[in-house]
Amino acid sequence: xxxxxxxxxxxxxxxxxxxxxxxxxxxxxxxxxxxxxxxxxxxxxxxxxxxxxxxxxxxxxxxxxxxxxxxxxxxxxxxxxxxxxxxxxxxxxxxxxxxxxxxxxxxxxxxxxxxxxxxxxxxxxxxxxxxxxxxxxxxxxxxxxxxxxxxxxxxxxxxxxxxxxxxxxxxxxxxxxxxxxxxxxxxxxxxxxxxxxxxxxxxxxxxxxxxxxxxxxxxxxxxxxxxxxxxxxxxxxxxxxxxxxxxxxxxxxxxxxxxxxxxxxxxxxxxxxxxxxxxxxxxxxxxxxxxxxxxxxxxxxxxxxxxxxxxxxxxxxxxxxxxxxxxxxxxxxxxxxxxxxxxxxxxxxxxxxxxxxxxxxxxxxxxxxxxxxxxxxxxxxxxxxxxxxxxxxxxxxxxxxxxxxxxxxxxxxxxxxxxxxxxxxxxxxxxxxxxxxxxxxxxxxxxxxxxxxxxxxxxxxxxxxxxxxxxxxxxxxxxxxxxxxxxxxxxxxxxxxxxxxxxxxxxxxxxxxxxxxxxxxxxxxxxxxxxxxxxxxxxxxxxxxxxxxxxxxxxxxxxxxxxxxxxxxxxxxxxxxxxxxxxxxxxxxxxxxxxxxxxxxxxxxxxxxxxxxxxxxxxxxxxxxxxxxxxxxxxxxxxxxxxxxxxxxxxxxxxxxxxxxxxxxxxx
RNA sequence: GCUGCUGUAGCUCAGUCGGUAGAGCGCGUCCUUGGUAAGGACGAGGUCAUGAGUUCAAGUCUCAUCAGCAGCUCCA
Numbered sequence: 222x223x224x225x226x227x228x229x230x231x232x233x234x235x236x237x238x239x240x241x242x243x244x245x246x247x248x249x250x251x252x253x254x255x256x257x258x259x260x261x262x263x264x265x266x267x268x269x270x271x272x273x274x275x276x277x278x279x280x281x282x283x284x285x286x287x288x289x290x291x292x293x294x295x296x297x298x299x300x301x302x303x304x305x306x307x308x309x310x311x312x313x314x315x316x317x318x319x320x321x322x323x324x325x326x327x328x329x330x331x332x333x334x335x336x337x338x339x340x341x342x343x344x345x346x347x348x349x350x351x352x353x354x355x356x357x358x359x360x361x362x363x364x365x366x367x368x369x370x371x372x373x374x375x376x377x378x379x380x381x382x383x384x385x386x387x388x389x390x391x392x393x394x395x396x397x398x399x400x401x402x403x404x405x406x407x408x409x410x411x412x413x414x415x416x417x418x419x420x421x422x423x424x425x426x427x428x429x430x431x432x433x434x435x436x437x438x439x440x441x442x443x444x445x446x447x448x449x450x451x452x453x454x455x456x457x458x459x460x461x462x463x464x465x466x467x468x469x470x471x472x473x474x475x476x477x478x479x480x481x482x483x484x485x486x487x488x489x490x491x492x493x494x495x496x497x498x499x500x501x502x503x504x505x506x507x508x509x510x511x512x513x514x515x516x517x518x519x520x521x522x523x524x525x526x527x528x529x530x531x532x533x534x535x536x537x538x539x540x541x542x543x544x545x546x547x548x549x550x551x552x553x554x555x556x557x558x559x560x561x562x563x564x565x566x567x568x569x570x571x572x573x574x575x576x577x578x579x580x581x582x583x584x585x586x587x588x589x590x591x592x593x594x595x596x597x598x599x600x601x602x603x604x605x606x607x608x609x610x611x612x613x614x615x616x617x618x619x620x621x622x623x624x625x626x627x628x629x630x631x632x633x634x635x636x637x638x639x640x641x642x643x644x645x646x647x648x649x650x651x652x653x654x655x656x657x658x659x660x661x662x663x664x665x666x667x668x669x670x671x672x673x674x675x676x677x678x679x680x681x682x683x684x685x686x687x688x689x690x691x692x693x694x695x696x697x698x699x700x701x702x703x704x705x706x707x708x709x710x711x712x713x714x715x716x717x718x719x720x721x722x723x724x725x726x727x728x729x730x731x732x733x734x735x736x737x738x739x740x741x742x743x744x745x746x747x748x749x750x751x752x753x754x755x756x757x758x759x760x761x762x763x764x765x766x767x768x769x770x771x772x773x774x775x776x777x778x779x780x781x782x783x784x785x786x787x788x789x790x791x792x793x794x795x796x797x798x799x800x801x802x803x804x805x806x807x808x809x810x811x812x813x814x815x816x817x818x819x820x821x822x823x824x825x826x827x828x829x830x831x832x833x834x835x836x837x838x839x840x841x842x843x844x845x846x847x848x849x850x851x852x853x854x855x856x857x858x859x860x861x862x863x864x865x866x867x868x869x870x871x872x873x874x875x876x877x878x879x880x881x882x883x884x885x886x887x888x889x
Numbered sequence: 890g891c892u893g894c895u896g897u898a899g900c901u902c903a904g905u906c907g908g909u910a911g912a913g914c915g916c917g918u919c920c921u922u923g924g925u926a927a928g929g930a931c932g933a934g935g936u937c938a939u940g941a942g943u944u945c946a947a948g949u950c951u952c953a954u955c956a957g958c959a960g961c962u963c964c965a
Binding site: 326334335336337423424425426427428429432433434435438439440441443469473474480482486532533534537538540541558559561588590592593594595596597598602690691692709714743777779780781782807808809810811812813814815816817818819825827829830831832839841846847 | 890891892893894900920921922923924925926927928938955956957958959960961962963964965
């Protein structure tokens with residue numbers, strides 16, 4: 222006798238073996254038809270999976286309306302896509318086919334090179350499978366049987382995965398729909414018919430088997446599916462909107478930066494408008510540095526290779542550096558990939574007492590790294606970039622306070638820009654890797670220090686093993702961009718290694734008149750100016766807040782009769798420190814306004830004969846439109862107040878994540 | 890670096906079967922003198938990414954190189 226407790230508290234009793242579907246059918250034919258998944262005591266189960274014969278279970282029947290069922294349906298759609306591909310092409314080897322945050326993909330190996338031209342055929346075949354409404358059947362088999370089955374199916378990846386990745390599993394499950402059978406943990410919707418027609422293949426790209434670049438490369442087909450066609454259309458529209466907001470597109474349209482093949486790929490040329498944004502941001506950072514006790518320094522763009530041999534960067538990152546500049550006598554220089562060794566030399570330029578500490582040396586330092594060609598992307602991944610870098614030299618006792626100050630500065634800066642969509646990642650070492658330098662005890666101490674600082678600040682942070690720098694653990698601010706990609710921007714890194722005897726042997730004279738080893742903190746609140754501003758462009762969709770806008774206000778004349786007054790207004794605005802231009806073309810006012818709106822100019826001051834007579838300007842706000850006439854002084858005061866407050870009036874709405882969900886658990 | 894796709898005017902793109910280059914926007918000149926999202930006319934502008942090859946003939950077909958895009962791998 223089984224007692225089923227439904228979410229409303231009602232109880233139903235069954236003598237014979239039943240499935241959640243049977244329970245649904247008992248309640249009503251509508252529910253039986255609508256249910257796609259069930260939860261038994263909080264665990265997802267297939268709708269047709271048998272319930273226990275005896276005892277008591279809490280059962281929840283899930284329909285399409287429950288958001289949890291969407292991922293399950295997408296996973297089922299991935300199987301259907303694989304089935305379609307196997308029907309259409311020969312020699313298909315199946316790898317993994319998980320869901321992602323917004324869709325799903327499946328990795329295949331097959332002789333035919335898939336392209337977008339193949340998508341309509343695959344989609345049509347999927348449509349047939351959906352129409353056939355094939356049942357998803359679950360089969361539970363032993364390891365040996367599973368291996369045998371996969372061998373019979375000729376699926377070598379699956380055999381390997383059972384033997385390695387799933388070595389600990391005693392029994393394994395498969396799902397079958399029609400002629401297609403795949404190793405899979407589940408769960409699945411009852412039948413292919415529930416997928417409906419709101420699915421779409423999106424792109425095809427290479428991916429490595431088990432993410433290992435030394436192994437076979439597969440063809441990955443990305444796709445998405447929704448229960449409702451309207452949701453699919455909305456999703457596709459969002460993707461298109463995100464594309465329009467891409468910093469590479471806006472950077473060109475708004476004349477912020479360019480990249481010249483003649484100069485070289487991955488090297489950013491800042492156009493005047495982009496340079497204003499950067500300069501304004503740098504000035505803001507400088508005010509922060511002054512109030513937080515930093516000292517500015519300048520160091521050259523190159524350094525002798527020996528410097529980077531001591532630091533460990535040269536041997537460790539030789540593949541991703543520009544090759545050394547070599548002279549006849551054998552002296553070699555490196556374009557600097559890091560600022561820290563130079564700053565260390567400044568620290569070492571004189572003996573330091575504990576009374577001098579902490580020493581905080583700051584520089585907008587430009588560094589060069591030879592990123593592999595496939596990585597280059599707009600401003601976010603480049604070969605030359607400027608860090609808002611600083612190095613703090615302090616005693617062990619000062620570490621917590623200094624680390625905290627760095628985290629707070631980063632939070633302050635991000636908050637000032639309305640960037641709240643980020644997480645803090647604590648990059649700790651991977652205990653199974655040998656890429657790190659320094660003693661385990663030192664690492665333990667450093668990791669514990671960072672963790673306790675974050676806890677004391679109530680800063681929600683997630684520990685990720687293997688994300689540490691080779692010389693020490695770090696706290697990264699990882700920001701999500703408008704299409705859901707994550708970017709590491711700000712970073713604070715603790716370093717016991719570069720100061721160590723094996724490296725630079727940095728010391729200070731303590732109160733006991735003896736030398737002591739000090740500790741370094743590397744930190745950059747923005748990270749790279751290039752990457753940060755790339756993400757910032759997308760964050761604001763190119764519409765910068767007034768204090769950052771390259772052109773803050775544009776004077777528009779109604780007709781050429783008002784040119785003289787327009788130029789007078791323009792001069793007054795420039796004298797008040799505003800970044801201003803004037804549009805004196807012989808075009809109609811509507812055309813001038815349209816151009817200003819398209820160029821995302823925050824304010825337009827329309828001046829005509831009425832304004833000249835009254836000494837006013839007609840203020841047009843980019844967001845709110847025409848505000849009517851205002852005395853010029855009042856208009857200037859209004860803008861100055863908004864600039865001084867660094868007001869952020871509008872941030873572009875973020876698109877949902879388009880990246881695969883790392884926590885995917887449904888892939889075998 | 891790997892797999893796939895793409896490369897035509899300043900920008901966005903069209904160019905059929907291989908037959909000697911097109912549009913819109915922008916830009917220049919002129920007309921229009923206007924009050925809150927595109928007034929009109931005329932004009933300039935291209936070594937079709939680069940280099941080979943096939944062909945009577947290549948923007949179009951083939952190969953290589955470079956660059957960009959999507960993803961993977963990497964990221965001090």
